[in-house]
Amino acid sequence: MTAETLTTAAGATTPAAVPVRPGFARRSLKWVTGHLGLVPFLAYTGVFLGAPVVMVAVGAFQDNDGAFTTANLGAAFKDQFGRSFVTSIELSALTALLGAVLGALLAHAVLGSKPDGLLRKVVSSAAGVLANFGGVPLAFAFIATLGSIGIVTKALTGLGLDLYxxxxxxxxxxxxAIVYVYFQIPLMVIVFTPALEGMRAQWREAAENLGATRAQYFRLIAVPVLLPPFLASTLLLFANAFSAYATAYALTTGIIPLVPIQIGSLVSGNVVADQQNLGKALGLGMIVVVAVVMAFYSWMQRRASRWLG
Incomplete structure (x- = not known):
């Protein structure tokens, strides 16, 4: 053996051991056990949300005999059913915009008070209760207040102002619209307050140190940062109003053409032109509208999280 060979052998190093990754079966088992707690939630969601959506989507393309047809969708967007979509969208957009603006102003005013003060606690608690106060009880409360013989109506009549x-x-x-705004405002307070709380005091201080005025701070910093969460909250309010049913039905008994009321009428047995699945076609239209709105809502929330996360 030569000297060169000995030198080479002496200088050789043992290669580092390559870690052995666990097998596919072991990784799969670990993933399953780690997500086992989601099974009850997924089962609940699948039974009470996924299955009805599938049934509505399938039934919308079936006639009374179960054969494939697009007549239901055609009828769902014509005549009084088409007008109900227009009315529902107009009502939802109007109340969402009013609720978003008024709710944002209220949230901003409340955040100007003491963090642990009585005003903030009262408004936060009231918003949580009123945002979920709807349906027939809310309709009855407004009838007793602003109805033709309501308390406020009678009081204003006594003062010489006859509303009706x-x-x-x-x-x-x-x-x-007035009734919807009643629960849209507190919902806006709940969903928009975290965005206002995410505004950092350092941003205002930095803007002031650089010579920016209060108006410039709001125009160049506050508005661009708060616009995505504001629009996202507005979309959420739109979806909330678009899907409301009991309050409008209790107030109008179906006189105002709204999509949820039309669906309720068809489901309860008022079948038009022997189209039993027409209600499912209307429901599919509502699902599509809400899905598009919530997709934009998620996109806006992701944009907002870049600054407020």
């Missing part, structure tokens, strides 16, 4: 003589009616489009 001037053209207002609680049981019209404008009346329903």
């Amino acid at each position: 003589a001037s053209g207002f009616s609680l049981f019209s489009f404008s009346g329903i």
